[in-house]
Amino acid sequence: MPPVGDLWTLAPELWLAALGLILLGVDLLVGQGSKRAVGWVAVGGLLLALLPTGGLAASLQGGARRIFFDTYAVDGFAIFFKVLALLATALVILASTDYFRAAAQRPEDASRFEGEFYALLVFTSLGLVLMAASADLILLALSIELVSLTSYVLAGYLKGNPRSNEAGLKYFLFGAAASALMFYGFSILYGLTGTTSLYVIAQKVAQVPRPALMVSLALMLAGFGFKISMVPFHQWTPDVYEGAPTPVAAFLSVGSKAAGFAVLLRVVAVAIAPSGLDVVTLVAVLSAVSMFLGNLLALPQRNIKRMLAYSSISHAGFILIGVAAFGGPFGNSGLLVYLFTYMFFTLGAFFVAALIGARLGSDEIPDYAGLSQRGPGLAFLMALFMLSLTGIPPTAGFFAKFYIFAAAIERSPALLWLVAAGVINSVISLYYYVGVIRAMYLLPPADPTPIRGPSALRAALWITGAATLLLGLYPQPLIVFARTASLLLP
């Protein structure tokens, strides 16, 4: 029986589980027309969960701990991802409340299950939190499955829309295959070391036979790569993003990706790296391939969600630079800084796409023509997000790229080629991101009626926009936060 005191450190997780159940209860009580109330409760509850998380961070001064027989990590790294998952989920739910109202006007997109949607998102966010903190293969497998199962349902949420059904089914089939491979990798790793604890594996991994370890790593990478949409496990991304409800696509590209990276880093850097395998080169190659493939395939896209999907693949490549550069003051926190800033401008871009999609009923980039006159604020924010995705100062995206390039250069001059690949890819990506700006600002509008966003979605947009600009101009607090978080990663 674990000590009761350990339960207190689980306060955020317990509260999230309770919140999900509360939402299901609230959903029973409110009428069909006012399901948004469930969303508001969810946002409030998620923000409330930041309190125990903050308390946990404050109580952590002494250093990292592991509870429940070494299966669950309580360290700055896990807390960082708790904050990230909570913020991302809250923003996505904030944006969803309006998305559903707008979608209800189109019969094929109407959903009778709005209340459950928010509960599912909260449960997914619980899964993300658990993923980032798992220090044991079994808990890892369970939390990944929790995230996957809820995500499959969310991707196929618009039952009347065939594309959404296609997205759900595709995501499920790919996901199930990736999970199966990953579990096989887990079992090999267990067979080699005789333990499921990542930290015990780290001590024993140097003595195990190399070929078997490599097979295990490759199989596990299939599972993690699926979650972070890394090449060659990326094929599902464009179809799922295109078909899924836009807020869900936003959530997958930020939440699942971040948690996937947390797991990847914990497994690769903690458990596998001591074996002496050349993990850095492997990750660097995967990073370069993801960047190039994602960017080159994004170039011809006309659908904004498909374009953002390929951009998400290329950003996975950029974040992998941070994994390759792990070690050293920049390298340890590079991934965290990138993921945190990436959350805001990616969510923002998806929110604009959601708003336009709901208003115009189209996700085609040419239909963004003249947006600067139809909705100046909206166009400005979208331009900001696009420049941030490219990495043009003074946006958060620039600082993230700057920081992650610095991490690679600091790590070793041998990674200069990877930085060069990143530079080339930034330039390639400019072309398709500016394509959106071009449509909004350079082309005349087909129909000059103004576009106004509903209030909750607008609030979510301005929050992400302000964060994009502020984190670009004054990233100091974020660096401090990320550095303390990475210091505690044992």
Add this chain to the structure above:
Amino acid sequence: MLSLMLFLPLAGGILLLFFRNPRAIRGIALGASLLSLYVAVVLLGRFNPRGGMQLVESATWIPSVGISYTVGLDGLSLPLVLLTQVLSAVSIVYSWRVELRLKEYMFLLLLLQTAMLGVFVALDFFLFYIFWEVTLVPMYFLIGIWGGPRKEYAAIKFFLFTLVGSLAMLVGILLLYFHAQPRTFHVLSLIQQQPLARDLRLATIAFWGFFLSFAIKVPMWPFHTWLPDAHVEAPTAGSVILAGILLKLGTYGFVRFSLPLFPQVFQQYAHLIAILALLGIIYGALVSMAQMDLKKLVAYSSVNHMGYVMLGVAAAAAAYGQPAKAAAATTALNGAVFEMVAHGVITGSLFMIVGVIYDYRAHTRGVNEFGGLGALLPVYTGITTIAMLASLGLPGLMGFVAEFLIFLGSFGVFPALAATGLVGIVITAAMFLWTIQRIFLGPPNPRWKGLLDLDTRELVALVPLVAAMVIFGLYPRPLLEIIDTAMAAVVAALR
């Protein structure tokens, strides 16, 4: 004070977003620009020509990474700051009649002004890089929205080309940062430390990173292909700023960063870079001569003139480590910096001159379509002739002083290369004289009978620039004194 000057235009730009009345928007734009110019003049009064870096303002910004907000002025940046201020104000005056999306237009011009000023005064590489990149965005929109028929192509080409260079420079900056002890982005402390002096392999990588960025901006042959497109398609004010100031960002970078930070590597490749500069000089002049479009003609003459600047910089680099050639190197650098200012003033006015005839009068830029304009538009002809003669380097005007100093200096370092460059001057002279002949002389073309001469607004924009060409052509000393202190310091550090 310096920061006030720096952010005044941006503040004005944000303020005017809240207004609807076109008169108010124009007034705020011009007011903010002029106020910033006024502060610059006050700073000029406080500037000590014999001092080094001065009027420095510093604040902590992102201490965990060693980034600070530091700005300052010296003899290299001050003339370029003044040039920026004058050309920006003049561009706003010239753009008085713009009506299409006026608010965005003025906002972008003011944002651009702050960004350009920032590049010249920033003394922290992170800050410098932010301003450097921010210049791209407004220019992209200025070309893309208010440009000519092929505006979209020109705008994205400009953006892509310069971004390649910028990111290469970012890698160079990071290499410097990680080899400094303690790690810092502070420019002066990096110059003092010479962090890459011990590792020539990395220094070479970093040098070429910086080189790519600056060479694309200058633009040096063979990186110049974005320039004719961007210049021709940009609206007149955009061309003025592009040619007058943005090209100087590149040469400024060479003098401010490449020369003091990587002297050994720069010397190693100085002859190669001088040859590229010569190719730019001769190629620019020849291609310019072949142009039928007046705007393209002026654009290619920029490639030629920026070649002179690079020749002077390369001469200074080649003289590294040879105290005997220090005097020649200083002269060449003085000429190069003087040419930056001169080219800004001269080519800025030439683009406006083209705009005067194209935007509001003839709506054509074909050199051969005119003829005999001299009798019809006497004031316009006079101003154009002075500007073109200044551009071809006629003694008594600003261009001559610059080119004379450049060739004088580089002759002392590499005589053969310098002598080859003189060919360019001859071609440029022929080109401009032939242009004057085709447009203003000969029998009047009856098609242009109804054209009006310059109006007040155009005179307000053009006369100060032409006056500067004559004044600094006859009496360059005050300007040269400011430049010389800074350049002597650069060369002294190189010895």
